[in-house]
Amino acid sequence: MKRVNGQPAEHLDLSNRGLAYGDGVFRTLRATAGRLLWWSDHAARLAADCAALGLACPDADLLRADACAVAGNADCVVKLILTRGGATRGYAPADGAVTRIAMAAPLPPHAQAGALPDVRVRLCDLRLGRQPRLAGVKHLNRLENVLARAEWQDPAIFEGLLCDASGWLVGGTMSNLFWVTQGILHTPELDQCGVAGVARARLLRAADRLGIPVRLGHWPPEALQAADEVLICNSLMGVRRVAMLDATPLPQAGWRARLDEALHETPD
Amino acid sequence: MKRVNGQPAEHLDLSNRGLAYGDGVFRTLRATAGRLLWWSDHAARLAADCAALGLACPDADLLRADACAVAGNADCVVKLILTRGGATRGYAPADGAVTRIAMAAPLPPHAQAGALPDVRVRLCDLRLGRQPRLAGVKHLNRLENVLARAEWQDPAIFEGLLCDASGWLVGGTMSNLFWVTQGILHTPELDQCGVAGVARARLLRAADRLGIPVRLGHWPPEALQAADEVLICNSLMGVRRVAMLDATPLPQAGWRARLDEALHETPD
Numbered sequence: 456m457k458r459v460n461g462q463p464a465e466h467l468d469l470s471n472r473g474l475a476y477g478d479g480v481f482r483t484l485r486a487t488a489g490r491l492l493w494w495s496d497h498a499a500r501l502a503a504d505c506a507a508l509g510l511a512c513p514d515a516d517l518l519r520a521d522a523c524a525v526a527g528n529a530d531c532v533v534k535l536i537l538t539r540g541g542a543t544r545g546y547a548p549a550d551g552a553v554t555r556i557a558m559a560a561p562l563p564p565h566a567q568a569g570a571l572p573d574v575r576v577r578l579c580d581l582r583l584g585r586q587p588r589l590a591g592v593k594h595l596n597r598l599e600n601v602l603a604r605a606e607w608q609d610p611a612i613f614e615g616l617l618c619d620a621s622g623w624l625v626g627g628t629m630s631n632l633f634w635v636t637q638g639i640l641h642t643p644e645l646d647q648c649g650v651a652g653v654a655r656a657r658l659l660r661a662a663d664r665l666g667i668p669v670r671l672g673h674w675p676p677e678a679l680q681a682a683d684e685v686l687i688c689n690s691l692m693g694v695r696r697v698a699m700l701d702a703t704p705l706p707q708a709g710w711r712a713r714l715d716e717a718l719h720e721t722p723d
Numbered sequence: 724m725k726r727v728n729g730q731p732a733e734h735l736d737l738s739n740r741g742l743a744y745g746d747g748v749f750r751t752l753r754a755t756a757g758r759l760l761w762w763s764d765h766a767a768r769l770a771a772d773c774a775a776l777g778l779a780c781p782d783a784d785l786l787r788a789d790a791c792a793v794a795g796n797a798d799c800v801v802k803l804i805l806t807r808g809g810a811t812r813g814y815a816p817a818d819g820a821v822t823r824i825a826m827a828a829p830l831p832p833h834a835q836a837g838a839l840p841d842v843r844v845r846l847c848d849l850r851l852g853r854q855p856r857l858a859g860v861k862h863l864n865r866l867e868n869v870l871a872r873a874e875w876q877d878p879a880i881f882e883g884l885l886c887d888a889s890g891w892l893v894g895g896t897m898s899n900l901f902w903v904t905q906g907i908l909h910t911p912e913l914d915q916c917g918v919a920g921v922a923r924a925r926l927l928r929a930a931d932r933l934g935i936p937v938r939l940g941h942w943p944p945e946a947l948q949a950a951d952e953v954l955i956c957n958s959l960m961g962v963r964r965v966a967m968l969d970a971t972p973l974p975q976a977g978w979r980a981r982l983d984e985a986l987h988e989t990p991d
Contacts, residue, residue, distance in 0.1 A: 457737050466734030467742060469725050469826060474735060474804070476865035477745035508866070509873060532812075536742070539869075544800075544828055546865065546872035546896050558737060560812055584854035584916075585888060588870055596864035597744035597814065598776070601807075602856055604814035605777055620853055628814050648852075 456525040458557045461517070471554060473538030476546065477595035479554075480504040481536040484653075484690050485566065486526035486559070491533065493690060494519060495723035496653040501537065504592045510539055510553055521557035531559045532566070532691060536595070565613065566691035572711055573698035574613035576627065576687070578676055579603040583619045583648040591651035600628045614687055616676070616700070619648050623673040630689045631655035634682035635710045641678070644671045654688040654718060661717035683708040693718055724793040726825045729785070739822060741806030744814065745863035747822075748772040749804040752921070752958050753834065754794035754827070759801065761958060762787060763991035764921040769805065772860045778807055778821055789825035800834070800959060802826045804863070833881065834959035840979055841966035842881035844895065844955070846944055847871040851887045851916040859919035868896045882955055884944070884968070887916050891941040898957045899923035902950035903978045909946070912939045922956040922986060929985035951976040961986055 457465055472478035482501055485492040498515040505512035522533045536558075540551030564570060581603040589596070603615050614627040624643050626632040631652045633642045640662050645651050662669045679685050685697040685705050694715035697705055725733055740746035750769055753760040766783040773780035790801045804824040808817040832838060849871045857864070871883050882895040892911050894900040899920045901910045908930050913919050930937045947953050953965040953973050962983035965973055 459737070465737060467737055467739075469727070469733060469735050469824060471735075471742070472869075474739070474742045474806075474824075474863070475749075476869050477863055478866060478869050481743075508870070538742075544831065546868045548869055548873050556737060563812065581856060584852035584857075586852035586867065588849060589852075589866060594866055595742070595745055596866045598746060598857060598862055598864045599854065600814045601740075601744050601746050601816055602776070605816050 456527065456559045458521055458525055460555050461521060467556065471538055472540060473536060473554065473595055477597075478508070478548070479536055479538030479595045480508065480510070480593055481534060481595060482593060483532060483534050484522070485562070486522070486533050487530050489523065489526065489528045491519065491522050491526070493653055493657065493723060496656060497690070500593065500651070500653055500656070501535065504594065505537060505553075507589070507592045508539070508594065509548065510537060512537065513553055513555055518555065521555055525557045525559040527559070529559065530562055532562055534558045534560070538595070563691065570692065572696055574687070574695045575611055575699040576614045576616055576697050577607055577612050577701050579606050579615040579617050579628070581606065581617065582622070583617050583625050585620050585647040587647055590647050590649060591645040593650045604628045618676060622675055624676055624678065625649040627687050630687040632685075632687055633658065633714075634679055634685040635708065636682045638668065640667050640669045641674070642669070642671055644673060652688070653690050654693065657718050657721045658688060658694070658714060661714065661721040664721065665717055679705070684710040686711055686714065688718065724795065724827045726789055726793055728823050729789060735824065739806055740808060741804060741822065741863055745865070746776070746816070747804055747806030747863045748776065748778070748861055749802060749863060750861060751800060751802050752790070753830070754790070754801050755798050757791065757794065757796045759787065759790055759794070761921050761925065761991060764924060765958070768861065768919070768921055768924070769803065772862065773805060773821075775857070775860045776807070776862065777816065778805060780805065781821055781823055786823065789823055793825045793827040795827070797827065798830060799827045800830055802828070806863070831959065838960065840964055842955070842963045843879055843967040844882045844884055844965050845875055845880050845969050847874050847883040847885050847896070849874065849885065850890070851885050851893050853888050853915040855915055858915050858917060859913040861918045872896045886944060890943055892944055892946065893917040895955050898955040900953075900955055901926065901982075902947055902953040903976065904950045907936045907938050909938050909940070909942065909950075912941060920956070921958050922961065925986050925989045926956060926962070926982060929982065929989040932989065933985055947973070952978040954979055954982065956986065
């Protein structure tokens, strides 16, 4: 089920700037029996990401109605895409309206009930370019993620971790990265690149609520070797523990279950 | 007039990876009375750019047929877009076929006969992120160009020049940059970012043919102040002289006409 600007549709105009330039933002969220998980957080991020691109974000109720319409009563993934204006030639952004796209798809295996809480990850060779103007924004320019994900075919490897051009950890190709060292929750500062996911924002709020100290900063991948537990998260799968990074088994300290619960219990 | 995979079409499937991730490449070329200007160069760049993304580039004759079909006998701009595969969810590239999109549009004013040879440009505030894996490639991730072009509305300003994160000149938002200092043709090395245009490649060949010494490298914007003449070029407009950079008038030394002629006379 798909919709464009509130109407059932399967296709998009070829001159849309989302195709031409990736001139837009998106969000991937989980729907369960007609309920959108963490909707307020997703709506807030859409608004912030639109602002970063100078897009006029549509009203949150309109976006929610789009999402609900494509989700129906299914347990599914909803993807919302907002692109700038209609047909213009050239990079200059027109002042036109935003195109709203909503699509539903079945939950991927890793987001289904019974998916294992522990995963294997690898460190990718690709280094993310640093662009503070787009850092944190879930925009449609995702070729770096595609190139990084193309580095491996082994289905046993669930995710790839990425560093930026300076060698600092940023996150996974489709997840945010956390680790706990000596009781302190660490996560990369996303001021140069990366996507600031809703699960990440919620985990940071949860830690605050639970009194878990948090440190944001820039660390090399070696920091993970000293961690008590390494975790990745996103809006579809919640929190997963990294059991193995490349060929190195990583320790377990009980944080995954605790933080996954906190993630889900944190108010919107 | 538009085509998708060789058939007349106005729309694209919503699940296309060109929209989802900007997972593809494009080319903008000029057609005159059914003839595609510099086709061999464009075909070569499409093949090289596809290779950079791991895309299987369609046969050049097929792409040429697409371009000719949308151009007809008009004087127009043809845009060719190649995106990866069909519908897949997630960043992992499928091994699927490439989607071929061809569109024709009227020539923009600056590409029409009688457009002035001299232009005003500005230096943009946005700095391009450095990503060697994508440097030179004309891919669909063009948000930096959009953000840079959004920095000015004054129609008297034709183009914006961009530096990378290290402060080195890269080129314009829609053009490549050249300048002549003491008889030597200079242009930025595009090994970190930027788009290697067909007009740029042809100008470099033309200079070689004419015995004009060429220097590729990394320079700050101040290098332009010492130039005898500053030029920008692309496949639609040929070579234009930068008469004014922000508030600074730049000198004229007769290079524009000479290099524009050489650009057009250079064999494919």
